[in-house]
Amino acid sequence: MASGLAEESELSPGESELAVNPFDGLPFSSCYYELLEQRRALPIWAARFLFLEHLESSPTGVVLVSGDPGSGKSTQIPQWCAEFALARGFQTGQVTVTQPYPLAAMSLASRVADEMDLTLGHEIGYSIPQEDCTGPNTMLRFCWDRLFLQEVASTRGPGAWSVLILDEAQERSVASDLLQGLLRDTRLRNLPGDPRVVVVTDPALEPKFQAFWGNSPIVRVPREPGGDPTLAYKDTVPTDLVEAACQAVLELCQQEEAPGDVLVYLPSEEEISLCCESLSGEMGTLAVPGPPPRVLPLHPGCAQAIQTVYEDTDVSVRKIVVTHWLADFSFSLPSIQHVIDSGLELRSVYNPRIRAESQVLRPISKCQAEARLLRAKGFPPGSCLRLYSKSTLELEAPPLPHPKVCEENLSSLVLLLMRKQIAEPGECHFLDRPAPEALMRALEDLDYLAALNDDGELSDLGVILSEFPLPPELAKALLASCEFNCVDEMLTLAAMLTAAPGFTRPPLSAGEAALRRALEHADGDHSSLIQVYEAFVQSGADEAWCQARGLNWESLCQARKLRAELVELMQRIELPLSQPAFGSEQNRRDLQKALLSGYFLKVARDTDGTGNYLLLTHKHVAQLSPYCSYRNRRTPAQPPTWVLYHSFSISKDNCLCIVSEIQPEMLVELAPPYFLSNLPPSESRDLLNQLREGTAEPPAAATETSSPQEYGDGCVLQ
Numbered sequence: 001m002a003s004g005l006a007e008e009s010e011l012s013p014g015e016s017e018l019a020v021n022p023f024d025g026l027p028f029s030s031c032y033y034e035l036l037e038q039r040r041a042l043p044i045w046a047a048r049f050l051f052l053e054h055l056e057s058s059p060t061g062v063v064l065v066s067g068d069p070g071s072g073k074s075t076q077i078p079q080w081c082a083e084f085a086l087a088r089g090f091q092t093g094q095v096t097v098t099q100p101y102p103l104a105a106m107s108l109a110s111r112v113a114d115e116m117d118l119t120l121g122h123e124i125g126y127s128i129p130q131e132d133c134t135g136p137n138t139m140l141r142f143c144w145d146r147l148f149l150q151e152v153a154s155t156r157g158p159g160a161w162s163v164l165i166l167d168e169a170q171e172r173s174v175a176s177d178l179l180q181g182l183l184r185d186t187r188l189r190n191l192p193g194d195p196r197v198v199v200v201t202d203p204a205l206e207p208k209f210q211a212f213w214g215n216s217p218i219v220r221v222p223r224e225p226g227g228d229p230t231l232a233y234k235d236t237v238p239t240d241l242v243e244a245a246c247q248a249v250l251e252l253c254q255q256e257e258a259p260g261d262v263l264v265y266l267p268s269e270e271e272i273s274l275c276c277e278s279l280s281g282e283m284g285t286l287a288v289p290g291p292p293p294r295v296l297p298l299h300p301g302c303a304q305a306i307q308t309v310y311e312d313t314d315v316s317v318r319k320i321v322v323t324h325w326l327a328d329f330s331f332s333l334p335s336i337q338h339v340i341d342s343g344l345e346l347r348s349v350y351n352p353r354i355r356a357e358s359q360v361l362r363p364i365s366k367c368q369a370e371a372r373l374l375r376a377k378g379f380p381p382g383s384c385l386r387l388y389s390k391s392t393l394e395l396e397a398p399p400l401p402h403p404k405v406c407e408e409n410l411s412s413l414v415l416l417l418m419r420k421q422i423a424e425p426g427e428c429h430f431l432d433r434p435a436p437e438a439l440m441r442a443l444e445d446l447d448y449l450a451a452l453n454d455d456g457e458l459s460d461l462g463v464i465l466s467e468f469p470l471p472p473e474l475a476k477a478l479l480a481s482c483e484f485n486c487v488d489e490m491l492t493l494a495a496m497l498t499a500a501p502g503f504t505r506p507p508l509s510a511g512e513a514a515l516r517r518a519l520e521h522a523d524g525d526h527s528s529l530i531q532v533y534e535a536f537v538q539s540g541a542d543e544a545w546c547q548a549r550g551l552n553w554e555s556l557c558q559a560r561k562l563r564a565e566l567v568e569l570m571q572r573i574e575l576p577l578s579q580p581a582f583g584s585e586q587n588r589r590d591l592q593k594a595l596l597s598g599y600f601l602k603v604a605r606d607t608d609g610t611g612n613y614l615l616l617t618h619k620h621v622a623q624l625s626p627y628c629s630y631r632n633r634r635t636p637a638q639p640p641t642w643v644l645y646h647s648f649s650i651s652k653d654n655c656l657c658i659v660s661e662i663q664p665e666m667l668v669e670l671a672p673p674y675f676l677s678n679l680p681p682s683e684s685r686d687l688l689n690q691l692r693e694g695t696a697e698p699p700a701a702a703t704e705t706s707s708p709q710e711y712g713d714g715c716v717l718q
């Protein structure tokens with residue numbers, strides 16, 4: 001086994017002056033030994049040899065690891081697996097660690113590179129959307145799990161691996177569940193190179209994974225000794241959670257006997273921002289000895305700023321970290337002494353019946369509540385204030401986190417699964433089966449998009465769609481843009497819809513609103529997105545330019561990277577690019593056609609001019625989102641009758657987001673005929689069928705701007 005290496009890295013400078021790093025052959029730095037001391041103090045260190053033994057001899061090739069948050073699983077297991085793989089000469093490739101959140105993959109790679117005394121981007125790397133920080137010599141890679149699933153299913157990525165670590169399996173991300181489902185029947189021990197799989201979880205999920213993985217050995221990390229935090233509940237849930245959380249933080253900061261950093265859990269990113277704004281205002285005026293506390297947000301939008309939550313440059317400054325579900329398991333900050341837990345989470349849940357997303361505010365699971373409490377454990381023990389009652393937790397909280405596979409739109413994942421099964425046909429065992437309706441809906445949507453052939457198998461078009469890191473309808477629109485000669489604009493749109501989907505934040509000031517209005521395009525929200533992107537690039541990707549317009553600079557930078565990635569992908573699979581033509585009348589129509597080729601499932605019609613749009617597929621009524629550019633037009637401009645929308649949300653309001661006008665004739669030309677026949681009976685469907693049969697009078701709006709023959713060139717890809 002790899003114990004030779006494992007023992008070697010236990011040496012300290014006094015024990016061996018000549019100890020060299022086995023991964024790069026260089027002597028260890030003093031920083032390595034400092035971090036080694038910290039690593040040895042982690043609860044998981046005691047389980048090191050047991051883990052390596054099981055990794056060597058597991059009869060199934062799979063090892064389960066279960067331990068509390070902060071016990072050292074995410075940082076130590078990958079290093080031990082790298083030692084194991086090195087001892088076998090990395091015969092079948094690198095060690096890959098999947099993470100459910102890109103931010104965690106990035107942050108862990110940086111920490112592990114330091115702990116191993118290696119270079120980030122060389123021996124240690126990470127792959128997250130729009131950022132591949134790896135090199136030809138990368139032997140340990142942290143990867144967003146969805147990206148890894150995409151790599152496994154398609155032709156991209158490094159292919160084989162020596163050890164695959166599925167970390168944070170208790171988060172129940174769709175990709176992690178699916179990867180386990182695909183791997184369960186793989187006889188790892190019979191594969192070339194004898195690869196290994198490690199599944200890492202919180203103890204609450206241990207029985208479930210143990211039952212799933214049969215007789216695979218399990219390593220239980222002993223719980224850290226240390227006092228339990230004092231736990232307090234609120235009798236009633238406060239009406240204003242942000243205010244209650246701020247109040248609790250301020251009270252803690254004024255107590256001299258309660259030093260230490262504070263972790264605040266709120267339901268959503270919006271509340272995190274409000275809380276940080278409010279606390280930052282208060283901190284300057286707080287009568288506390290020493291420097292004012294530092295308020296830090298922690299959510300997926302924080303990107304590069306993430307390391308600041310770990311930095312300990314000045315221990316005399318108290319840190320207040322404000323976060324949500326992201327830090328339930330993935331971010332362990334040892335300096336935390338106090339936790340304030342709102343007990344709620346805002347999650348996006350997909351309803352396949354009406355193809356709608358809704359933002360659901362719901363109680364966190366008991367398992368998450370326990371993980372949050374444990375953040376305040378230690379010497380001396382800290383405190384945890386739950387902004388809810390004990391009976392709320394006992395009666396309303398589910399025992400375990402919800403499996404995401406039961407809450408997401410599955411069309412992308414079914415596409416990848418079908419792609420994978422072409423190469424290796426077999427069954428996917430679900431840890432929890434998605435509702436049959438969700439799977440059927442996903443298959444139906446893929447069929448309409450022509451991703452399936454007559455036998456229900458993946459078509460050639462489906463294979464190409466699965467190569468794109470985009471939802472199938474957007475990938476289809478991008479492919480259609482090759483037919484309609486507007487690839488340049490559709491690339492921008494695909495990148496913007498994915499990374500920076502629009503004007504979702506209201507402008508803050510009149511000046512900001514005026515600057516932003518200048519970016520709105522007469523043709524609707526999709527063209528506005530292209531216009532915003534082009535203006536952003538022209539500004540030299542200037543952060544101040546974005547700020548002045550209330551635009552998210554980081555999202556726009558992401559969009560730029562994604563666009564470049566998509567261009568590369570198009571070139572690799574030899575799809576044609578086109579010259580920019582944004583703004584011309586021809587380009588406007590081409591863009592509409594390409595969009596409709598992918599989004600014909602998302603069309604709505606205002607039947608009586610009141611702003612109530614009837615969705616064609618579900619007879620559901622919705623309104624334009626308050627941020628839709630058509631809503632801001634001065635009278636007498638009327639919102640369009642027929643629209644195509646990017647998403648439909650049924651949370652606070654019933655709204656269509658990112659909307660552009662279309663002509664029904666175009667829909668008739670571009671949607672598959674059987675889609676139109678399958679629509680539920682409505683006046684709109686009758687009208688479309690009449691148009692198809694050539695028996696309808698074109699609506700006035702359509703005759704004004706377009707002639708029927710303009711829609712004659714149907715999408716060949718269909």
Ligand SMILES: Nc1ncnc2c1ncn2[C@@H]1O[C@H](COP(=O)(O)OP(=O)(O)OP(=O)(O)O)[C@@H](O)[C@H]1O
Binds near residue numbers: 070074330
């Ligand atoms: N990016 C980082 N920078 C600095 N320290 C870090 C970083 N990531 C982890 N650590 C530290 O490493 C230690 C072990 O954390 P680790 O993430 O390995 O625990 P874990 O058991 O995986 O917990 P979790 O389930 O919360 O991820 C903790 O003390 C943590 O503060």
